[in-house]
Amino acid sequence: xxxxxxxxxxxxxTPVEELSIRSADGIRxxxxxxxxxxxPTVVLSHGWTCSTAFWAPVIRRLADRYRVVAYDQRGHGxxxxxxxxxxxxxxxxxxxxxxxxxxxxPAGERAVLAGHSMGGMTIMAAGGRPDVAERTAANVxxxxxxxELVAELTVLPDALRAPGLRRFLHRQLLRSRLPLGPVSAVxxxxxxxxxxxxxxxAGQVEATARIVHACPTGxxxxxxxxxxxxxxxxxxxxxxxxxxxVVGTADRLTPPVHAHRIVAELADPQGLLLLPGVGHMAPLxxxxxxxxxxHRMAAAHLSGAAPAVASVPAPVPASAxASVPAPxxxxxxxxxx
Numbered sequence: 309x310x311x312x313x314x315x316x317x318x319x320x321x322t323p324v325e326e327l328s329i330r331s332a333d334g335i336r337x338x339x340x341x342x343x344x345x346x347x348p349t350v351v352l353s354h355g356w357t358c359s360t361a362f363w364a365p366v367i368r369r370l371a372d373r374y375r376v377v378a379y380d381q382r383g384h385g386x387x388x389x390x391x392x393x394x395x396x397x398x399x400x401x402x403x404x405x406x407x408x409x410x411x412x413x414p415a416g417e418r419a420v421l422a423g424h425s426m427g428g429m430t431i432m433a434a435g436g437r438p439d440v441a442e443r444t445a446a447n448v449x450x451x452x453x454x455x456e457l458v459a460e461l462t463v464l465p466d467a468l469r470a471p472g473l474r475r476f477l478h479r480q481l482l483r484s485r486l487p488l489g490p491v492s493a494v495x496x497x498x499x500x501x502x503x504x505x506x507x508x509x510a511g512q513v514e515a516t517a518r519i520v521h522a523c524p525t526g527x528x529x530x531x532x533x534x535x536x537x538x539x540x541x542x543x544x545x546x547x548x549x550x551x552x553x554v555v556g557t558a559d560r561l562t563p564p565v566h567a568h569r570i571v572a573e574l575a576d577p578q579g580l581l582l583l584p585g586v587g588h589m590a591p592l593x594x595x596x597x598x599x600x601x602x603h604r605m606a607a608a609h610l611s612g613a614a615p616a617v618a619s620v621p622a623p624v625p626a627s628a629x630a631s632v633p634a635p636x637x638x639x640x641x642x643x644x645x
Contacts, residue, residue, distance in 0.1 A: 317368055318515035320361040329411045332403040338386035339379040339408055343371035348612045349413055350602060352378040355425025356531050357523040359385030365595035373614055377412045383527035396530040398540055402434035409443040418445035420606045424591055428452025429540055436546030446609035447551040448602050451559055451590050453566030455539040462560045463502050491517045504587035505558045512592055544573050552578040552605050554598060556586025580640045
C-alpha cells in the first residue's frame with residue numbers, strides 16, 4: 309500500500325455523465341463527460357498504461373469553459389480488455405476514436421482533440437478518416453511520436469553507446485511481462501526516472517505510479533508490441549486540421565526529435581511548445597501549460613470558445629534541429645522551467 313498522499317488536483321473529478329460506447333469490432337469503451345453541457349467540446353485521449361485519471365489536473369483546468377470528453381483506451385481503465393492480440397492495433401485505436409467522436413460530438417459540430425503519447429498516435433493513426441476529420445476542429449499532440457520509438461528511446465544511460473544493444477535492451481524494457489505489483493519506493497523511483505522530469509514532486513510521481521500500476525500486465529504487454537512496430541506517418545501526413553505539438557525537453561520515451569518530425573510533416577502546424585525539464589508525463593507534470601495550449605487551439609479554431617487567456621506563453625522564435633527542418637510558419641515556444 310502506498311504511503312504517499314495524492315494531492316487533491318490529481319484526484320479524478322466526478323464526471324457529469326458516463327457512457328459505454330461500442331467500437332467497430334464490438335469492444336466496449338468507457339467514456340466520461342465533464343464540465344459544461346452545451347459548451348464547446350474537447351476530447352482527451354490518454355497514453356499507454358494510463359486511463360482517464362491521467363487527465364485529472366487538465367480536466368480541472370478546462371471544465372469551467374468546455375464540455376470535456378475523456379475515454380479509456382481499450383484494455384485500460386474501465387474499458388473492455390480485448391480478447392486476443394489481433395484486437396490491439398493502430399487501426400483499432402483509430403476506430404475507437406471514431407466511435408467516441410460519433411457518440412459525443414453531434415453531426416455538424418466539431419471538437420478539439422488532445423492526445424498524449426499513444427493518444428497522440430491514435431490521432432495520427434486516424435489521419436485522413438472522414439468520420440474523424442468532419443468532427444475535428446484542431447488537434448494538440450502531446451509527448452508523442454509517429455514511428456521509430458524504440459530507436460529513439462533514451463531511458464538507458466548514454467554510456468551504453470552500441471546502437472544495436474541499446475535497441476535490444478530498450479525493446480526488452482518496453483515489452484516486459486513482469487507484473488508491477490503494489491506501488492513502492494522502488495517503483496516510484498523507476499517511473500520517475502523513465503517517465504518524468506528530475507524535479508517532479510512526490511505527489512506527481514505518486515499519481516503516475518498509481519495510474520500505471522493499475523494497467524493489467526497483459527494489456528501493457530500487447531500494446532507494447534504495437535508500439536514496438538509503430539508507424540503512423542501515413543496518417544500524420546493526412547491530418548488536415550490545424551495541429552499544435554507539445555513536448556518536454558527531458559522526455560526519455562518520446563524525445564523532442566519526434567516532435568520536430570511531426571511538425572515537419574503536418575499540413576497545418578500551429579506551433580511547437582517546449583516544456584523545459586519536463587519528462588514524458590507533461591499533462592501531469594505541467595497541467596497548466598498543457599491546458600493553456602488546448603485552450604489556445606480551441607479559442608482559435610473552435611466555434612463558441614472563449615478568447616485565449618493571457619497565461620498562454622508568448623511565442624519565442626527558435627530553430628528546429630538542422631537535421632529536421634521545421635516549416636517556416638511554425639514557431640517554437642518555451643515556458644519558464
